[in-house]
Amino acid sequence: NLSEKLDKALHVLKGHGQITEINVAETLKEVRRALLDADVNFKIAKSFTNRVKEKALGENVLTTLQPGQLMVKIVKDELTELMGGDAAGVNLSGNPSVILMSGLQGSGKTTFSGKLANYLKNKKTKKPLLVACDVYRPAAINQLHVVGEQIGVEVYSEEGNQDPVAIAKNAVAHAKKNGCNVVIVDTAGRLAVDEQMMTEIANIHKAISPEETLFVVDSMTGQDAVNTAKAFNDVLNFDGVILTKLDGDTRGGAAISIKSVVDKPIKFIGTGEKMEAIDVFYPSRMADRILGMGDVVSLVERAQEQFDEEEARKLQKKIAKNQFGFDDFLNQIQQVKKMGNIKDLMGMIPGASKALKGMDVDDDAFKGIEAIIYSMTPDERSNPTVLNASRKKRIAKGSGTSIQEVNQLLKQFNQMSKMMKMMQGGGGRKMMQMMNR
Numbered sequence: 399n400l401s402e403k404l405d406k407a408l409h410v411l412k413g414h415g416q417i418t419e420i421n422v423a424e425t426l427k428e429v430r431r432a433l434l435d436a437d438v439n440f441k442i443a444k445s446f447t448n449r450v451k452e453k454a455l456g457e458n459v460l461t462t463l464q465p466g467q468l469m470v471k472i473v474k475d476e477l478t479e480l481m482g483g484d485a486a487g488v489n490l491s492g493n494p495s496v497i498l499m500s501g502l503q504g505s506g507k508t509t510f511s512g513k514l515a516n517y518l519k520n521k522k523t524k525k526p527l528l529v530a531c532d533v534y535r536p537a538a539i540n541q542l543h544v545v546g547e548q549i550g551v552e553v554y555s556e557e558g559n560q561d562p563v564a565i566a567k568n569a570v571a572h573a574k575k576n577g578c579n580v581v582i583v584d585t586a587g588r589l590a591v592d593e594q595m596m597t598e599i600a601n602i603h604k605a606i607s608p609e610e611t612l613f614v615v616d617s618m619t620g621q622d623a624v625n626t627a628k629a630f631n632d633v634l635n636f637d638g639v640i641l642t643k644l645d646g647d648t649r650g651g652a653a654i655s656i657k658s659v660v661d662k663p664i665k666f667i668g669t670g671e672k673m674e675a676i677d678v679f680y681p682s683r684m685a686d687r688i689l690g691m692g693d694v695v696s697l698v699e700r701a702q703e704q705f706d707e708e709e710a711r712k713l714q715k716k717i718a719k720n721q722f723g724f725d726d727f728l729n730q731i732q733q734v735k736k737m738g739n740i741k742d743l744m745g746m747i748p749g750a751s752k753a754l755k756g757m758d759v760d761d762d763a764f765k766g767i768e769a770i771i772y773s774m775t776p777d778e779r780s781n782p783t784v785l786n787a788s789r790k791k792r793i794a795k796g797s798g799t800s801i802q803e804v805n806q807l808l809k810q811f812n813q814m815s816k817m818m819k820m821m822q823g824g825g826g827r828k829m830m831q832m833m834n835r
């Protein structure tokens with residue numbers, strides 16, 4: 399993928415070693431190739447490397463103490479600039495603020511509508527309303543209702559009404575009457591740009607004059623994403639871009655090209671199928687991610703959002719009193735799972751994306767563990783010391799695992815409890831000793 403290639407291209411320069419002009423030129427050629435491979439538009443890639451070269455020469459890269467690091471910094475800054483500089487928020491000034499989703503079928507509009515509603519709802523001051531304007535497939539309306547139920551947000555739809563413009567207008571009136579201050583309008587898309595779809599979305603746009611018109615695009619579609627963005631922007635003059643499916647093995651090319659082609663900011667990214675897999679788009683963090691340095695800040699933010707502070711405090715007390723049990727362990731696992739796909743999360747840790755390559759890490763990793771814990775009695779969960787051989791045998795049978803797996807889990811659990819106890823008691827030194835052993 400792009401980050402690995404850029405990583406490799408910059409590798410020579412990253413150390414403190416001697417750098418020659420030939421070296422720089424070679425590296426930039428590699429950078430350009432990496433960008434092209436990631437579906438970045440040819441012209442953009444070329445002007446990008448030209449700017450980097452100019453800057454590098456301007457700052458006398460070759461004579462500084464750590465030329466490699468300076469080069470990496472220049473590349474990162476340029477990438478950041480290319481993707482939009484600062485993060486752009488959504489305009490929520492209206493009452494209600496109307497947000498219109500546009501994009502092709504399958505780009506992730508319905509999923510993102512739910513994610514955004516959930517994201518805003520969690521901000522406490524917002525009461526969103528989801529609107530189903532994809533009237534062509536009954537399944538589409540149903541899909542939005544399922545999403546709404548999942549996140550506890552009202553969904554407005556009209557059975558039998560085939561006119562999305564009327565539905566959108568009625569929905570805004572409904573929101574006003576019911577105190578909803580954000581209206582998120584999900585629309586129908588087609589598999590490719592066509593006139594009927596464009597006319598329809600333009601009509602909805604005209605009828606409800608949204609504060610925000612967002613263009614949702616699948617980042618896996620590469621250069622096509624850029625062409626689609628252009629077509630929609632010509633008709634809607636949208637306010638921002640949502641890049642979905644930026645999880646897994648996605649190439650980052652679209653993020654780099656879109657901003658320069660339509661000159662509209664990328665506002666959010668989707669990083670998974672779950673409702674929590676939404677992140678504000680920060681160009682500089684994306685540049686870090688592309689460069690393979692990992693998106694640690696996003697990771698920490700997501701963790702902070704998901705971990706209930708109250709829960710954390712309760713847990714701390716339990717650990718201090720030596721009452722940490724399997725129920726708490728299960729709870730921890732569920733907290734981690736709530737944060738999204740394990741692979742996505744680990745991919746944000748610097749260096750981890752390399753280590754993960756070819757490895758099969760997913761939520762299933764926890765399935766065995768959960769099954770074992772569910773097969774324990776409440777008493778066994780809170781007091782694992784009672785687990786003797788016959789109980790272990792029963793648990794293995796009940797959970798469809800083996801005694802070895804049960805033992806393995808117990809061992810991990812004991813180690814974890816011990817470690818947490820040490821961390822609590824300020825026994826950092828003791829822990830270091832243990833880890834060294």
Ligand code: GDP
Nearest residue numbers: 503504505506507508509642643668669670671
């Ligand atoms: P729509 O036709 O534009 O409404 O697209 P949907 O919201 O129905 O999404 C199409 C498919 O893409 C569904 O299977 C979603 O679960 C999936 N999807 C949407 N966003 C993401 C994302 O950020 N990451 C991943 N991996 N899948 C996504």
Ligand code: MG
Nearest residue numbers: 507508532538
């Ligand atoms: Mg849809």
